[in-house]
Amino acid sequence: MKILIVEDExxxxxxxxxxxxxxxxxxxxxxxxxxxxxxxELGIYDLLILDVMMPKINGYDVARMVRKQHCNTPILMLTxxxxxxxxxxxxxxxxxxxxxxxxDSRELLACINAMLRRQGTQVNDMFFGNxxxxxxxxxxxxxxxxxxxxxxEFDIMRFLLQTGEKNLSKETILARVWGYNxxxxxxxxxxxxxxxxxxxxxxxxxxxxxxxxNLGYHxxxxxxxxxx
Amino acid sequence: MKILIVEDExxxxxxxxxxxxxxxxxxxxxxxxxxxxxxxELGIYDLLILDVMMPKINGYDVARMVRKQHCNTPILMLTxxxxxxxxxxxxxxxxxxxxxxxxDSRELLACINAMLRRQGTQVNDMFFGNxxxxxxxxxxxxxxxxxxxxxxEFDIMRFLLQTGEKNLSKETILARVWGYNxxxxxxxxxxxxxxxxxxxxxxxxxxxxxxxxNLGYHxxxxxxxxxx
DNA sequence: ATAGAATTTCAGCCGAATTTCAGCAATTTG
DNA sequence: CAAATTGCTGAAATTCGGCTGAAATTCTAT
Numbered sequence: 001m002k003i004l005i006v007e008d009e010x011x012x013x014x015x016x017x018x019x020x021x022x023x024x025x026x027x028x029x030x031x032x033x034x035x036x037x038x039x040x041e042l043g044i045y046d047l048l049i050l051d052v053m054m055p056k057i058n059g060y061d062v063a064r065m066v067r068k069q070h071c072n073t074p075i076l077m078l079t080x081x082x083x084x085x086x087x088x089x090x091x092x093x094x095x096x097x098x099x100x101x102x103x104d105s106r107e108l109l110a111c112i113n114a115m116l117r118r119q120g121t122q123v124n125d126m127f128f129g130n131x132x133x134x135x136x137x138x139x140x141x142x143x144x145x146x147x148x149x150x151x152x153e154f155d156i157m158r159f160l161l162q163t164g165e166k167n168l169s170k171e172t173i174l175a176r177v178w179g180y181n182x183x184x185x186x187x188x189x190x191x192x193x194x195x196x197x198x199x200x201x202x203x204x205x206x207x208x209x210x211x212x213x214n215l216g217y218h219x220x221x222x223x224x225x226x227x228x
Numbered sequence: 229m230k231i232l233i234v235e236d237e238x239x240x241x242x243x244x245x246x247x248x249x250x251x252x253x254x255x256x257x258x259x260x261x262x263x264x265x266x267x268x269e270l271g272i273y274d275l276l277i278l279d280v281m282m283p284k285i286n287g288y289d290v291a292r293m294v295r296k297q298h299c300n301t302p303i304l305m306l307t308x309x310x311x312x313x314x315x316x317x318x319x320x321x322x323x324x325x326x327x328x329x330x331x332d333s334r335e336l337l338a339c340i341n342a343m344l345r346r347q348g349t350q351v352n353d354m355f356f357g358n359x360x361x362x363x364x365x366x367x368x369x370x371x372x373x374x375x376x377x378x379x380x381e382f383d384i385m386r387f388l389l390q391t392g393e394k395n396l397s398k399e400t401i402l403a404r405v406w407g408y409n410x411x412x413x414x415x416x417x418x419x420x421x422x423x424x425x426x427x428x429x430x431x432x433x434x435x436x437x438x439x440x441x442n443l444g445y446h447x448x449x450x451x452x453x454x455x456x
Numbered sequence: 457a458t459a460g461a462a463t464t465t466c467a468g469c470c471g472a473a474t475t476t477c478a479g480c481a482a483t484t485t486g
Numbered sequence: 487c488a489a490a491t492t493g494c495t496g497a498a499a500t501t502c503g504g505c506t507g508a509a510a511t512t513c514t515a516t
Contacts, residue, residue, distance in 0.1 A: 074346070084332050091338040096346055097325065104312050110319040118302070118324055118346065150462055166364060188464075190504060197505095212366070213472070213503060214379060378473055416475075418493060425494095441483065441492060 001116070002044060002176070005029040006036030006062065007051040007078065012101075016049065019105055020112075033057025043071045044176035047115060052079035052090065060093040067094035074115045078103070126161040129221040131205040133157055145203035152177060153199070156192055160209065160219055169216035193217060229344065230272060233257040234264030234290065235279040235306065240329075244277065247333055248340075261285025271299045275343060280307035280318065288321040295322035302343045306331075354389040357449040359433040361385055373431035380405060381427070384420055388437065388447055397444035421445060 003025050007013040013029045020027045028045075030036050034056040040048050048066070052059035063075050077095040079086060087098045097111050125132045131142040138154045139146045149157060155177045160168060170189045178184035193209055200207050206222040231253050235241040241257045248255045256273075258264050262284040268276050276294070280287035291303050305323040307314060315326045325339050352363040359370040366382045367374045377385060383405045388396060398417045406412035421437055428435050434450040 072346070084335055088332075088334050088338045091335075091342045094342075094345075096342055104316075107312060107316055107319075110316045114319045114322075114324055117322075118300075152463075184464090186504085187466085191464080191506085194505065194507095211504065380474075412475090414493090415477085419475080419495085421493095422495060439493065 001046050002026045002028070003047045003049065003112075004036070004039055004045045005049045006031075006033065006040070006054065006059070007049070008032055008054045009051070016108070019108070023109065033059065033062050037062045037065045039180065040066045040073065041069045041071055042175045042180065043069075043073065043172055045073050046119065047112060048073050048075045050075055050077050050095070052077060052081065052086070060089055063090070063094040074119050076111065076115060126158065128161055128164060128219055129205065129207045131200070131203070131207050133161055140199060140203060140205070142203040142205045147199050147203050149199065150195075152192055153195055156189070157196055160217065164219055167212060167216045167218045172216070189217075229274050230254045230256070231275045231277065231340075232264070232267055232273045233277045234259075234261065234268070234282065234287070235277065236260055236282045237279070244336070247336070251337065259283075261287065261290050265290045265293045268294045268301065269297045269299055271297075271301065273301050274347065275340060276301050276303045278303055278305050278323070280305060280309065280314070288317055291318070291322040302347055304339065304343065354386065356389050356392060356447055357433065357435045359428070359431070359435050361389055368427060368431060368433070370431040370433045375427050375431050377427065378423075380420055381423055384417070385424055388445065392447055395440060395444050395446045400444070417445075 001024070003020055005013050005016055005020075005027060007016070007029065008031050010031065013031065017027045017029050028039070030039055032055040036048075036050065036054070036059075037057055039045075040062065050059040050062055054062075057065075059077055059079070063077070066073065066075070074097075075095045076097045076099060077090040078099050078101055079090070080101045082100040090098050096115055099108065099111060125134055131140060133139075133149075133154075134141055134146075135158070138149050138151075140149060140157065156173060159173060159176055170186045173189050174182070174184050174186075178188065193211075197209055200209070208220045208222045209217055210220050211217055229252070231248055233241050233244055233248075233255060235244070235257065236259050238259065241259065245255045245257050256267070258267055260283040264276075264278065264282070264287075265285060267273075268290065278287040278290055282290075285293075287305055287307070291305070294301065294303070302325075303323045304325045304327060305318040306327050306329055307318070308329045310328040318326045324343055327336065327339060353360045354363065359368060361368055361377075361382075362374075363386070366377050366379075368377060368385065384401060387401060387404055398414045401417050402410070402412050402414070406416065421439075425437055428437070436448045436450050437445050438448050439445055
């Protein structure tokens with residue numbers, strides 16, 4: 001579960017980061033709107049926390065930019081301003097929730113949980129076709145059979161399950177699994193997709209990882225009954 | 229878009245109902261928690277607006293009951309209480325948003341829109357005749373049949389569907405699909421139009437790609453049996 | 457240190473997507 | 487009607503991204 005914090009008050013950013021880490025989230029933080037927009041648009045986060053008043057680009061505009069990229073990661077907006085107009089502007093800019101500073105950490109957690117719950121980000125197992133991924137043991141399970149996934153295999157499989165039939169580009173997978181600016185290249189993804197396909201087959205899964213040339217990968221249930 | 233209001237203050241319920249109706253929503257209202265739970269569990273609404281303090285069953289419990297039925301309609305909770313603990317309880321009970329009374333009608337609309345926006349499965353399809361193009365899977369669909377389009381086929385088909393019956397010149401298609409200054413020539417378009425015609429036929433579509441000598445292409449619905 | 461697992465690297469292959477082309481069909485023009 | 491132009495089509499050729507197996511390297515736990 002990956003969360004991006006965009007907040008220029010270092011102190012607040014750090015304490016939120018610590019709080020969320022302690023709850024088991026992966027957290028990254030950046031400190032101005034420009035970086036925020038750039039990272040957010042990668043589409044690799046499960047949740048964005050945006051401050052409104054920030055250097056370079058304000059939170060409303062970051063939200064609008066992100067939405068314009070057809071990236072619909074849930075957005076929690078934070079602000080010291082509690083004026084009605086601000087809340088409305090935030091929501092209309094694409095935010096999903098609006099929290100006024102100062103806020104209680106329990107409230108932050110409650111609304112983060114509400115948003116993730118809504119987004120359908122699974123906490124236990126993720127299902128697709130006749131198969132599911134056990135998040136606590138990192139195993140792919142299909143009926144009686146199961147097989148262990150290596151860390152990277154697991155990350156990729158989870159990401160694929162999250163987006164299901166929607167397309168995931170290699171670049172997005174690289175950014176999420178190998179990190180924003182790593183050396184890794186497309187072939188890495190190809191190799192791991194190969195590993196996953198082999199393992200899916202080994203347990204008799206009907207999940208296919210389909211490639212769309214130049215676009216990326218997505219899942220499908222093997223049953224293709226479409227011909228002339 | 230169907231909304232259920234559960235609110236015991238008649239006056240407020242009525243004015244919300246009027247407001248939302250004026251914005252084009254279908255709205256129903258009930259006036260206590262028991263009715264609320266019963267209606268909500270039908271699972272036919274796109275959004276629930278729940279008051280917290282109500283006769284018979286309070287809003288938190290209605291939310292919990294609804295969620296327990298695996299009904300995950302988005303819930304907007306309304307309350308006069310603005311205490312931290314209440315907000316947290318509401319969110320943890322399954323609410324998606326918490327609005328404090330009295331609220332501004334514009335804020336109500338903004339957050340309803342935000343919730344519906346999130347809920348909305350953004351399935352982008354383009355229709356023509358008996359056929360549609362699924363933009364997320366790049367498939368042409370006609371009734372039970374569907375067929376995958378290659379990237380260039382997809383681009384051209386989408387462009388044609390966009391302009392529909394209006395004429396599209398080969399040059400325009402070349403500029404759009406192959407790029408402003410590419411080597412591609414008219415025959416490229418002809419070949420791909422051929423591919424598309426074959427695929428349209430294969431799925432039993434009634435869409436025709438008609439050519440107008442020296443002008444270009446446009447779509448038409450196949451008009452059978454009208455000859456002399 | 458060592459075995460075993462996980463990841464990276466790489467070269468060659470494969471096939472879908474695209475391009476090319478030649479010949480035929482249809483339409484227009486003189 | 488014949489000539490000229492434009493559009494259609496099937497088949498062959500080409501290209502390029504994605505796939506694969508094997509070897510090399512790095513990581514991890516004992």
